Amino acid sequence: MSGLWYTEKQTDNFGITMKIKKSLHTEQTDFQYLEMAETEEWGNMLFLDGMVMTSQKDEFVYHEMVAHVPLFTHPNPENVLVVGGGDGGVIREVLKHPSVKKAVLVDIDGKVIEYSKKYLPEIAGELENERVDVQVGDGFMHIAKSENEYDVIMVDSTEPVGPAVNLFTKGFYAGISKALKEDGIFVAQCDNPWFKADLIRQVQRDVKEIFPVTRLYTANIPTYPSGMWAFTIGSKKHDPIEVPEERFHEIQTKYYTPELHKAAFVLPKFVKDLTE
Amino acid sequence: MSGLWYTEKQTDNFGITMKIKKSLHTEQTDFQYLEMAETEEWGNMLFLDGMVMTSQKDEFVYHEMVAHVPLFTHPNPENVLVVGGGDGGVIREVLKHPSVKKAVLVDIDGKVIEYSKKYLPEIAGELENERVDVQVGDGFMHIAKSENEYDVIMVDSTEPVGPAVNLFTKGFYAGISKALKEDGIFVAQCDNPWFKADLIRQVQRDVKEIFPVTRLYTANIPTYPSGMWAFTIGSKKHDPIEVPEERFHEIQTKYYTPELHKAAFVLPKFVKDLTE
Numbered sequence: 391m392s393g394l395w396y397t398e399k400q401t402d403n404f405g406i407t408m409k410i411k412k413s414l415h416t417e418q419t420d421f422q423y424l425e426m427a428e429t430e431e432w433g434n435m436l437f438l439d440g441m442v443m444t445s446q447k448d449e450f451v452y453h454e455m456v457a458h459v460p461l462f463t464h465p466n467p468e469n470v471l472v473v474g475g476g477d478g479g480v481i482r483e484v485l486k487h488p489s490v491k492k493a494v495l496v497d498i499d500g501k502v503i504e505y506s507k508k509y510l511p512e513i514a515g516e517l518e519n520e521r522v523d524v525q526v527g528d529g530f531m532h533i534a535k536s537e538n539e540y541d542v543i544m545v546d547s548t549e550p551v552g553p554a555v556n557l558f559t560k561g562f563y564a565g566i567s568k569a570l571k572e573d574g575i576f577v578a579q580c581d582n583p584w585f586k587a588d589l590i591r592q593v594q595r596d597v598k599e600i601f602p603v604t605r606l607y608t609a610n611i612p613t614y615p616s617g618m619w620a621f622t623i624g625s626k627k628h629d630p631i632e633v634p635e636e637r638f639h640e641i642q643t644k645y646y647t648p649e650l651h652k653a654a655f656v657l658p659k660f661v662k663d664l665t666e
Numbered sequence: 667m668s669g670l671w672y673t674e675k676q677t678d679n680f681g682i683t684m685k686i687k688k689s690l691h692t693e694q695t696d697f698q699y700l701e702m703a704e705t706e707e708w709g710n711m712l713f714l715d716g717m718v719m720t721s722q723k724d725e726f727v728y729h730e731m732v733a734h735v736p737l738f739t740h741p742n743p744e745n746v747l748v749v750g751g752g753d754g755g756v757i758r759e760v761l762k763h764p765s766v767k768k769a770v771l772v773d774i775d776g777k778v779i780e781y782s783k784k785y786l787p788e789i790a791g792e793l794e795n796e797r798v799d800v801q802v803g804d805g806f807m808h809i810a811k812s813e814n815e816y817d818v819i820m821v822d823s824t825e826p827v828g829p830a831v832n833l834f835t836k837g838f839y840a841g842i843s844k845a846l847k848e849d850g851i852f853v854a855q856c857d858n859p860w861f862k863a864d865l866i867r868q869v870q871r872d873v874k875e876i877f878p879v880t881r882l883y884t885a886n887i888p889t890y891p892s893g894m895w896a897f898t899i900g901s902k903k904h905d906p907i908e909v910p911e912e913r914f915h916e917i918q919t920k921y922y923t924p925e926l927h928k929a930a931f932v933l934p935k936f937v938k939d940l941t942e
Contacts, residue, residue, distance in 0.1 A: 403685040403706035407673060430679035448860070451934070584724070584888050610886060610894040610934070612860050617893010618886040645934040653932035658727070658886070658921040 396427060398442055400615035401585050406442075408432065414509050419501040421553045426509045432613060434509050436477060438502070438548055442613045444477050449513055452579075452619065454646040455609040455654070457483035460542045460575045460623060461490075462638055462651060463630040467541040470494070471569070473529035473557065475546030476502035478514035484544075485516050486641045493522050498553050500526040530556045536569035543570060545578035550589065558589070560596040563624065567600050573627040576601075583608070583661045584616035590664045597624040605630055606665050607654040609645065620661070631655045672703060674718055676891035677861050682718075684708065690785050695777040697829045702785045708889060710785050712753060714778070714824055718889045720753050725789055728855075728895065730922040731885040731930070733759035736818045736851045736899060737766075738914055738927060739906040743817040746770070747845070749805035749833065751822030752778035754790035760820075761792050762917045769798050774829050776802040806832045812845035819846060821854035826865065834865070836872040839900060843876050849903040852877075859884070859937045860892035866940045873900040881906055882941050883930040885921065896937070907931045 399405040414426040425437040433446030476497030506514040550558040598604040601624030638648040675681040690702040701713040709722030752773030782790040826834040874880040877900030914924040
């Protein structure tokens with residue numbers, strides 16, 4: 391069929407709409423409704439439960455900003471865990487850090503991994519890397535049974551509906567703290583300040599109860615609601631806004647820079663208010 | 667009618683769509699197609715030639731970031747010119763600076779002013795202020811006949827189609843330079859880096875030929891294409907990234923802060939590349 395447009399209702403009353411060249415795959419998995427499509431504007435795109443997860447054209451923003459902010463904050467990240475992130479984009483960025491010896495990825499939905507490898511190869515390609523251990527399973531349970539194991543944990547989940555609902559709870563953050571080493575850091579995507587202010591406020595409040603250093607930063611992702619995405623950092627020791635200059639080593643990026651790392655924590659007033 | 671959705675195609679293949687409570691006014695003016703509507707998500711909104719100009723819910727971002735960045739960069743802005751901006755939002759922010767003695771607004775389309783006053787009163791209300799001189803006329807011609815007159819000039823135009831096409835030319839920037847005093851500053855909105863990279867590159871190149879200090883900064887505007895909006899500054903003397911701390915005085919804002927003023931100039935790598 392031609393002339394198709396895909397509309398994601400980002401709220402009840404607002405959405406984005408994009409022209410579809412071709413539907414590549416649709417499937418109700420055990421966990422969510424998965425759609426892969428070729429779009430005119432953004433290249434191939436992955437949708438889960440009707441929400442944009444990633445696109446070939448703008449994926450670099452999310453993946454770079456999830457990975458490099460905590461990894462450059464930690465002085466020597468060797469063991470890394472990605473919860474969710476079955477498209478492989480965060481893993482690709484993690485592997486740009488030579489200190490990383492092992493990166494474990496735990497995604498609950500093997501179909502996301504399978505179809506990302508097929509239709510988003512430049513995003514998912516590094517899932518085959520020998521430094522990566524890909525596990526199909528429940529990230530919440532993986533965290534619960536880990537102790538003093540990881541330097542950096544990244545929560546690359548969907549919104550807190552469906553399979554990701556447990557990943558936005560205080561119990562999960564406590565588990566992350568236990569799974570991290572004594573100077574560990576975690577980051578979690580936490581939606582956007584325009585439509586989900588209450589969620590961000592709650593995540594900040596919960597993480598603050600467990601981690602001595604709690605921060606919020608943002609990045610511009612045009613295919614995500616409002617175009618401004620927020621990330622919460624919880625850290626046992628190292629502060630992401632006080633990274634010494636010598637810690638930044640050269641990497642290839644399209645969005646992240648060491649200067650932007652720090653500027654991303656300088657928030658618009660109405661967003662800063664959510665952290666207080 | 668109920669069940670109406672308004673879709674703005676921001677590119678040929680991508681757009682935003684929003685639920686309309688009520689159409690308030692539509693009119694082909696002498697210059698453009700003007701629509702005012704009440705939306706469920708964003709409150710009342712103004713569209714010109716099918717493009718979102720402003721909404722009650724997110725207007726503060728654009729208006730604060732156009733006004734306060736150049737006004738805090740200048741040590742003593744007294745005479746200010748706004749080209750375009752008939753909705754009055756930039757003027758409202760300009761008047762928050764007590765140093766400003768006179769703010770001239772020149773919009774080519776009196777209908778924008780008229781219907782903004784009617785349907786966007788909290789944006790347009792300050793157009794009646796005694797420090798403001800509202801003129802319905804051609805901003806390009808106003809600039810051409812001004813010399814050594816303004817401390818700060820703000821170009822709050824539509825995209826470079828229709829009536830605004832002259833406002834994206836080197837001749838216009840040269841006119842602005844002549845209209846500014848010897849330490850004057852101007853700012854112009856220049857669309858977004860995702861869909862209009864070439865435009866930003868061209869504006870930066872043109873402004874650099876005329877102004878010794880040329881800078882680019884961005885802000886998150888959810889109803890504008892890509893959610894990331896760019897602004898070019900041309901300055902004869904004062905550098906917006908080197909504003910001394912004591913210059914910032916207290917004002918009421920929802921987006922702008924002195925810290926964000928500086929952080930807004932720290933660009934994602936692919937955006938920084940457009941300035942080089």
